[in-house]
Amino acid sequence: MYEVRGDIITGLGANKRAATDYQCAQKLGAELKDKVAQAEAKTKEKKASGKVPVTVLTGFLGSGKTTLLNRILKEFHGKRIAVIENEFGEVGIDDSLIEAGPLTTEENIIEMNNGCICCTVRGDLIAGLKKMVKNSIKNNKPLDGVIIETTGLADPAPVAQTFFADDYVQQKLHLDGIVTLVDAKHLIMHLDEGYLLWWQEKPEGVENEAVEQVAFADRIVLNKCDLVDEAHLDEVEKRIRMINDSVKIQRTTQSKVDMDFILGIEAFNLDKILEMDDAFLEDEQDHQHDDRVTSCGFHVKGEVHQQRLNEWLAWLLKEQLGLRGVDLFRTKGVLAVQGMKEKFVFQAVHMAFNGAPQKEWEPGEERISKLTFIGKNLNRQAGHVSNEVDAIRCGYCKIPLATSQQDVLVFATRWDRSVWFSRALAGRMGPVWEDRSQHCVAFVALSAQA
Numbered sequence: 001m002y003e004v005r006g007d008i009i010t011g012l013g014a015n016k017r018a019a020t021d022y023q024c025a026q027k028l029g030a031e032l033k034d035k036v037a038q039a040e041a042k043t044k045e046k047k048a049s050g051k052v053p054v055t056v057l058t059g060f061l062g063s064g065k066t067t068l069l070n071r072i073l074k075e076f077h078g079k080r081i082a083v084i085e086n087e088f089g090e091v092g093i094d095d096s097l098i099e100a101g102p103l104t105t106e107e108n109i110i111e112m113n114n115g116c117i118c119c120t121v122r123g124d125l126i127a128g129l130k131k132m133v134k135n136s137i138k139n140n141k142p143l144d145g146v147i148i149e150t151t152g153l154a155d156p157a158p159v160a161q162t163f164f165a166d167d168y169v170q171q172k173l174h175l176d177g178i179v180t181l182v183d184a185k186h187l188i189m190h191l192d193e194g195y196l197l198w199w200q201e202k203p204e205g206v207e208n209e210a211v212e213q214v215a216f217a218d219r220i221v222l223n224k225c226d227l228v229d230e231a232h233l234d235e236v237e238k239r240i241r242m243i244n245d246s247v248k249i250q251r252t253t254q255s256k257v258d259m260d261f262i263l264g265i266e267a268f269n270l271d272k273i274l275e276m277d278d279a280f281l282e283d284e285q286d287h288q289h290d291d292r293v294t295s296c297g298f299h300v301k302g303e304v305h306q307q308r309l310n311e312w313l314a315w316l317l318k319e320q321l322g323l324r325g326v327d328l329f330r331t332k333g334v335l336a337v338q339g340m341k342e343k344f345v346f347q348a349v350h351m352a353f354n355g356a357p358q359k360e361w362e363p364g365e366e367r368i369s370k371l372t373f374i375g376k377n378l379n380r381q382a383g384h385v386s387n388e389v390d391a392i393r394c395g396y397c398k399i400p401l402a403t404s405q406q407d408v409l410v411f412a413t414r415w416d417r418s419v420w421f422s423r424a425l426a427g428r429m430g431p432v433w434e435d436r437s438q439h440c441v442a443f444v445a446l447s448a449q450a
């Protein structure tokens with residue numbers, strides 16, 4: 001049995017581990033001196049030559065993955081880099097945030113927004129990788145690298161396992177490394193979730209993704225160093241080392257990391273992973289997400305009124321969510337703001353938010369506003385929007401939406417899925433809800449359009 005297992009994992013490149021298995025078989029009487037020597041020699045060899053290197057970019061929500069991806073695409077604009085972008089959130093935003101260079105064309109960017117590549121759409125990941133490689137061969141445009149940006153809630157282990165689960169993928173691609181972005185300000189809070197704080201206890205069987213992302217990292221980019229002091233950074237490093245003592249760490253802001261620290265590093269080491277997780281190569285890894293973490297999004301035609309949007313978001317992020325036991329991890333959006341020729345990109349990580357104009361709208365491009373929220377316990381009880389005499393408020397939490405004298409566009413959504421919106425003309429509030437039994441917690445009085 002040890003010999004067979006040694007043969008299998010030799011084929012997968014875990015030569016050190018294979019040597020150990022052969023040694024066990026030898027102890028049981030098998031004559032395997034040659035195989036042990038071969039496995040030990042291969043351990044020293046560089047692996048995977050000729051295969052396209054793949055980098056998995058992972059890290060908790062808002063840690064700086066897309067910022068780093070854009071940096072890579074900019075610095076390597078002369079290289080053909082394919083991107084697989086997996087986003088958590090019922091409305092996809094990241095496609096608008098990626099700044100692809102001339103060689104990273106649409107055919108080389110695959111977006112997967114309908115599930116998490118570490119579980120529900122893992123099959124799609126394999127299919128996507130194969131398609132990219134086959135296209136590059138067919139069109140004689142060889143790829144220089146593939147970057148997979150996982151969702152902030154992904155467990156990187158099943159993603160890495162993909163490179164050992166499919167023969168074609170294994171022949172053509174090799175996993176260069178798992179690069180984990182860490183938000184210096186929030187990491188410790190996420191690591192502690194489900195361990196120290198009893199009220200945050202995770203349901204049984206649910207993993208702490210932040211821990212997994214650090215544990216499986218070949219490199220850690222300790223980002224957002226501008227938000228904390230030296231002592232806090234030392235504490236964060238200490239916590240990282242408790243989970244992954246040998247990982248290399250580079251401190252950064254705005255994901256400004258040396259490219260040779262993260263790319264072409266030949267750092268993924270199956271031996272190390274097998275030491276940590278003996279079941280890593282098994283087909284069905286037990287992996288469960290926390291169902292309490294959900295997303296809620298808007299995707300609405302039309303322009304928004306920036307000041308009202310800011311007021312509403314500030315109110316939502318600072319005053320309401322914490323009080324109601326809701327943990328909002330991440331908010332991001334691309335908005336069509338009235339009077340602005342650029343797309344307005346809004347980002348928030350927990351309560352810290354910022355926004356700035358980005359690229360201009362193309363001539364003829366439809367003006368659409370997209371906004372997505374990701375957090376825990378976002379579901380709300382039944383309620384309705386009331387139409388009071390001089391102010392339009394939510395009947396449940398009393399958030400002021402607008403006065404009835406304002407001409408507004410009201411967006412409304414339940415925290416689960418559905419999104420409704422309706423225009424309320426001055427002095428006349430149109431029906432907002434299709435189903436009044438469902439409470440809507442997020443709604444925005446935004447537009448000054450007539």
Ligand SMILES: Nc1nc2c(ncn2[C@@H]2O[C@H](COP(=O)(O)OP(=O)(O)OP(=O)(O)O)[C@@H](O)[C@H]2O)c(=O)[nH]1
Binds near residue numbers: 061225226227252
């Ligand atoms: N203060 C500060 N903000 C940063 C830094 N790096 C990135 N950001 C901001 O943090 C926000 C999140 O960055 P992203 O790169 O989108 O993070 P992400 O990991 O891709 O986020 P998700 O895709 O939602 O998981 C953006 O507003 C960035 O501009 C940094 O070093 N310091």
